[in-house]
Amino acid sequence: MHIVFLMANNSSVPYFNWFAEESKKHSDYRFSFVAMHKERPEMLDEMPAKGCEAHWIKFDNGKRKSSMIYSFFKLVKLFRKIKPDVVHTHLFDDSLPGLLAAKFAGIKTRVITKNDTTFHWYYAPKWVFLDKLNNWIATDIVAISNESREFILKNEKGDPTKVRVIHHGIPIAQFANPESQRMADLIEKYELQDKLIIGTVARLIEWKGYRYIIEAARIIAKKHPAARFLFVGTGDQQLELESLVKSYKLEEHVVFTGWVDRADVPSLYGIMNIYLHAASKEPFGFVIAEAMAAGLPIVSTKTGAALDAIVHKEDGYLVDEKDVDGIIKGIDFIVEKNLLRDNREILKRKAVELYSFDVMWRKHIELYNRAKSRLNLK
Secondary structure, rough: EEEEEEEOOOOOOOHHHHHHHOOOOOOEEEEEEEEEEEEOOOHHHHHHHOOOOOEEEEEHHHHHHHHHHHHHHHHHHHHHHHOOOOEEEEEHHHHHHHHHHHOOOOOOOOEEEEOOOEEEHHHOOHHHHHHHHHHHOOOOEOOHHHHHHHHHHHHHOOOOOOOOOOEEEEEEEEHHHOOOOHHHHHHOOOOOOOEEEEEEEEOHHHHOOHHHHHHHHHHHHHHOOOOEEOOOOOOOHHHHHHHHHHHHHOOEEEEEEOOOOOOHHHHHHHOOOEEOOOOOOOOOHHHHHHHHOOOOOEEEOOHHHHHOOOOOOOEEEEEEEOOHHHHHHHHHHHOOOOOOOHHHHHHHHHHHHEEEEEHHHHHHHHHHHHHHHHHHHO
16 A cells, blocks of 8 residues: 655654654555655655655745645646555645645545644634635544544534544653753753753744743742743744743743754653643644653643543643643642652553554554545445
């Protein structure tokens, strides 16, 4: 079976590499990859060594309409040439031209993973009709969390017979076994010796909820003087957030790491005591899976992967969006109930059961085989 993955606006997609690597163990499944990006991605050079074809279609998200039209014709030509059994898209910008092109090229199985569910609904409602169009063209729809599934069914009027929940997967061992020396180096770098480290790994943008974390930090810093909030990431909101921290005189308690090497992320989880996630309408949230794999107790908004995995007041604490008081109560609860040390192995086991890449691979293969069987019955 030949499966083609598409992704727009990303020069590197880690789980594409994982699928490529895994496919080497399974001769019945062949993967090809299409990168729709403004510049030629390095991925194109990496995939042949993994035994996979990779194709580049120039796509400028600053000129989305013309890029989509251009991509549609390029994709029709490509699909007719390589004749895949499955075309699988992942974001709106690759799904609209990709699914249409697959249909025109006669590809019978057209799968869409709804990685950006909710975006148009909340930020560009005039384009929701195109989300509905993608759902109609697709023969199978992958929701990446139960919350995402309910949203697709309720707000995008998705066909319930098409929708299946498949969580994203990660390489669990990478986060469960961080490098001890690198952890020590990071603690020294950010001056976190003997501190209560409350970490967040996310872009510094509005919908990640950093301003509510900072509001909560004003109280937490008084209750727990050793508390340090570690903000891992960069983004357009950084100057605004730094100004807010300064106005509250929290410079001692909030650390902005700036850009970090992806290889350091497991060790950053390794030095944290609590993981804090304040995002709104997060369709999945890889960081939740990563934090669980690291065995971290989690305080999170009731969204995405957190809502599917965290049992409130057992292995973490769930709060409403924009709920500063809830964040404070969650951190207090974890500290007071000693969840900093308890339940770590439970969280790691849950991560393996729900969010390991092996589970993601198996469920995708089941989906493709089910689609093939369905077509054979027609």
